[in-house]
Amino acid sequence: MNLNILKNKQAKNKFMETFSIFIVLLVMIIICSILNDKFLSSNNITNIMKQLAVGTILAYGEMLLIICGMLDLSAGAVLALSGVMSVSVFKATNNLLLAVVVSVIIAVICNLANAIMVTKFKAPAFIATLAMMTVARGIALLYTKGQNILQIGKYNVFGQGKIGGVVPVSIIFMVVITIAIWYILKHTTFGRSLYAIGGNEEAAIASGINVVRNKYIVFIINGVLVGIAGVLFMSRVNAGLPNGAVGYEMEGLTAAVVGGTSFTGGVGTTLGTLAGAFIIGCLNNIMNLIGIDSYIQQIVKGAIIAFAVIWDIRSKSKKTSKVILVDEDPETKGTFARKAS
Amino acid sequence: MVLLAGCGSGNSSKDSSSDSSKKSSDGYKVAYIARAQSDSFAAWLANEVVAASEEYDDITVDVFDGQADDEKENAAIENAITSGYDAIIVQPNNGEAQRPYVEQIVDAGIIAITTNARIDGIEGASSVDADPYVQAAVNAKLALDQIPDGAKVVVLQGPSGNFHADERRKAWQKEFFDKRDDVEIVGEQIANWNKDEAVQYMEDWITSNDHIDAIISMNDNMAAGALEVVTGKDEYKDILSYGVDGTAEACLLIQDGKMTATCLQSAIDLAELNLQTVHDLLTGTEKQVDTMIEAVLITKDNATEFVEMYKERGLLDE
Numbered sequence: 250m251n252l253n254i255l256k257n258k259q260a261k262n263k264f265m266e267t268f269s270i271f272i273v274l275l276v277m278i279i280i281c282s283i284l285n286d287k288f289l290s291s292n293n294i295t296n297i298m299k300q301l302a303v304g305t306i307l308a309y310g311e312m313l314l315i316i317c318g319m320l321d322l323s324a325g326a327v328l329a330l331s332g333v334m335s336v337s338v339f340k341a342t343n344n345l346l347l348a349v350v351v352s353v354i355i356a357v358i359c360n361l362a363n364a365i366m367v368t369k370f371k372a373p374a375f376i377a378t379l380a381m382m383t384v385a386r387g388i389a390l391l392y393t394k395g396q397n398i399l400q401i402g403k404y405n406v407f408g409q410g411k412i413g414g415v416v417p418v419s420i421i422f423m424v425v426i427t428i429a430i431w432y433i434l435k436h437t438t439f440g441r442s443l444y445a446i447g448g449n450e451e452a453a454i455a456s457g458i459n460v461v462r463n464k465y466i467v468f469i470i471n472g473v474l475v476g477i478a479g480v481l482f483m484s485r486v487n488a489g490l491p492n493g494a495v496g497y498e499m500e501g502l503t504a505a506v507v508g509g510t511s512f513t514g515g516v517g518t519t520l521g522t523l524a525g526a527f528i529i530g531c532l533n534n535i536m537n538l539i540g541i542d543s544y545i546q547q548i549v550k551g552a553i554i555a556f557a558v559i560w561d562i563r564s565k566s567k568k569t570s571k572v573i574l575v576d577e578d579p580e581t582k583g584t585f586a587r588k589a590s
Numbered sequence: 591m592v593l594l595a596g597c598g599s600g601n602s603s604k605d606s607s608s609d610s611s612k613k614s615s616d617g618y619k620v621a622y623i624a625r626a627q628s629d630s631f632a633a634w635l636a637n638e639v640v641a642a643s644e645e646y647d648d649i650t651v652d653v654f655d656g657q658a659d660d661e662k663e664n665a666a667i668e669n670a671i672t673s674g675y676d677a678i679i680v681q682p683n684n685g686e687a688q689r690p691y692v693e694q695i696v697d698a699g700i701i702a703i704t705t706n707a708r709i710d711g712i713e714g715a716s717s718v719d720a721d722p723y724v725q726a727a728v729n730a731k732l733a734l735d736q737i738p739d740g741a742k743v744v745v746l747q748g749p750s751g752n753f754h755a756d757e758r759r760k761a762w763q764k765e766f767f768d769k770r771d772d773v774e775i776v777g778e779q780i781a782n783w784n785k786d787e788a789v790q791y792m793e794d795w796i797t798s799n800d801h802i803d804a805i806i807s808m809n810d811n812m813a814a815g816a817l818e819v820v821t822g823k824d825e826y827k828d829i830l831s832y833g834v835d836g837t838a839e840a841c842l843l844i845q846d847g848k849m850t851a852t853c854l855q856s857a858i859d860l861a862e863l864n865l866q867t868v869h870d871l872l873t874g875t876e877k878q879v880d881t882m883i884e885a886v887l888i889t890k891d892n893a894t895e896f897v898e899m900y901k902e903r904g905l906l907d908e
Contacts (some may be wrong), residue, residue, distance in 0.1 A: 287797055296793045386628065395633020397811075399839050400907050409818075486785045487818050488839070492628040493786055537794035543750075543780040 270509050270524045277528055281535040288535060295417060297530045302419040303328075303485070303494075305526040306478045307501030308508070309430045310471035312522045315505055316434075317446040317467055318514035319367060319374035323359065323381035324475050325497035329490065330389040331355040332479035336489030337392075339404045348404065353476030359385055360472030364465045382498075389491040398489030408485030419481050426474065431519040433470075439463060447514030503550075504529055507557040528553070617648040618677065618872045621670035625681045625706075626658035629783075630811070631835060631857065632681060635706060638861030639679070646869055660687035667691040677701035677868045685709040685753055701871045705864055706855075707753040708880070716871060716879040718864045722754040722834070724885040725853040726761035726808070729832040732851055732887065733766055733804070736830055737773060741803035744795050745778040746788050746812040755783075758808040758834055766806075776802065781812045788815030796820065805831035810840035810852050817848055836888050838900040844893040854886040854896065858903075 281288045307324050314320050335352035339345065359381055366377035410418045434440035445453040446460050454460050482497075483489050508525025510517030532553060536546045620643070624636040636653045643651040654670065656663030663683045670678045671694060678695050682688040682704060689709050695702035696714040708717030737743065745762070748755025767773065777795040781787035788807070795802060796819060807813035813833035820826035833840050836854030843849035860883055870876040888896055900906040 285798065290797065293794075293797045296797055300790050300793065390628055390633070394637055395627050395630055396905060397630055397839065399842070399905075482786070485818075486789060486815060488785065488814075490630075490785065492630060493784075495628075533790070534794055537777070537779065537791055538798040540777060540798075543747075
């Protein structure tokens with residue numbers, strides 16, 4: 250086999266792996282704009298982004314955790330807990346900054362508890378965060394006696410306010426967080442170490458990476474993200490809803506997985522997750538715009554998730570297959586084994 | 591403040607026999623199986639049941655959570671039977687799923703009441719409920735005169751298969767849509783009683799439609815969510831919106847002129863009527879009771895009265 254042909258094929262595979270999700274998104278946008286002429290209107294694009302903000306922020310947390318071989322099933326419940334506590338603090342103090350800080354602190358505390366269960370007691374993240382999901386939801390309901398907190402005043406500025414009367418605050422949060430997460434993953438040692446931990450934890454330990462510390466940090470970052478999402482969510486619905494955001498962790502997980510984050514760990518990108526969130530968001534949006542029945546919406550969403558997971562499994566199986574090559578190039582002639590990209 | 595007599599359409603049969611009294615030395619023990627303590631209305635009702643029981647020296651109420659899960663709710667009923675309660679009040683998650691278990695209560699010789707929603711046709715079981723059809727119908731009849739000719743409306747539905755969600759939608763169909771061919775439904779989705787889901791649907795609907803004249807919602811939570819989206823938009827300042835439940839938030843919105851009408855499904859009245867019924871059954875005053883609270887229409891004319899009620903209950907700020 251000619252090495253150049255192989256290299257071209259590898260380059261093509263690499264390109265497809267990196268950009269396929271964006272191609273899917275682009276195709277989806279084109280189809281949606283054909284289906285409804287208002288899809289690409291500025292109002293609708295703003296709507297989609299506002300609707301995506303909370304889910305995308307949660308998706309980044311899930312992505313970081315999945316990359317290093319964990320996940321968070323408690324995100325929706327912790328969001329509800331931190332959100333209602335934040336609303337209560339705001340009602341008591343009228344201090345927006347304090348309300349945000351409280352939300353973040355509570356979500357971080359919950360995530361530290363998750364981290365302790367996972368690292369110190371070696372509980373699987375699935376079980377640890379499942380337990381936290383129940384505890385956090387229970388505390389939120391106990392604290393509010395199951396009732397919505399109303400009359401929250403200016404608290405709604407985060408979810409409904411606009412900078413300069415044009416750009417929604419929630420979108421600003423999403424953009425800033427996207428940049429921050431992208432930078433952390435792409436340009437910090439910590440970010441790169443997450444891939445190593447998720448790819449092979451024992452190898453990561455052997456290479457000197459402090460796995461336990463990094464897992465704590467990932468959970469703390471997830472807590473910060475969930476806390477911010479809690480503020481945005483409660484602000485958007487203009488109430489403290491202790492029973493709100495049920496199943497939102499699944500929205501985050503779905504966006505991450507559709508965006509190419511692999512449940513086997515060690516794989517995932519910020520922009521891929523953002524694209525995944527947009528694919529889900531565009532899908533929800535266009536189905537509402539053209540009036541597709543709720544039941545069919547569920548089927549379509551489920552099919553998309555199944556498609557994404559199958560795509561992921563197939564691409565990973567290709568990636569890990571060993572290709573034995575006999576190089577016919579006279580300069581590098583020899584037999585070698587390498588991973589196909 | 592008691593707003594309703596609360597038993598306008600009750601049927602009961604009296605039994606003065608003292609044999610039917612089940613009082614133990616510690617008074618009567620009543621189990622209340624809530625559909626889901628995470629559901630704000632169900633939680634409110636459970637809280638009010640406990641509050642109402644304090645008016646009765648001879649009754650103690652223990653609340654159990656069905657967690658919106660048929661299996662868990664059925665297990666809670668079985669446990670209550672085994673624990674020897676004198677009466678069990680069941681707020682079903684799914685009437686047909688709980689039916690055999692409520693029949694078990696009756697078979698065990700324990701007083702059974704189904705509430706919000708009742709399970710029909712169980713011999714020996716009583717019921718205390720609000721009629722979801724009537725609750726929506728009072729809104730629909732009002733809307734007949736209020737919604738303009740050729741109007742475009744959106745409809746927010748409750749969870750599929752939920753008795754109250756289905757009956758309310760049925761009432762809107764029969765009492766309004768069947769009589770108003772000129773009205774076009776430009777969007778209809780299941781928002782599962784949730785405010786956040788309603789927000790998202792409404793954002794999309796105002797994008798895909800040039801104008802929407804009315805929001806028809808099967809509960810107040812979803813109506814409030816949809817209204818959240820159009821609040822402050824001049825082109826929607828006259829939008830009409832209808833809900834059901836008479837929540838604190840809806841009463842405030844109606845008082846402020848942002849929402850049109852709702853029908854009160856008062857947890858306070860339901861709770862008081864449940865306790866009155868269970869007491870009558872336990873003491874042998876009644877043998878079987880099937881009763882309903884009234885469907886009170888709340889509009890701008892009387893919203894303040896209900897806002898004050900919620901303030902007194904601590905559910906709204908003074």
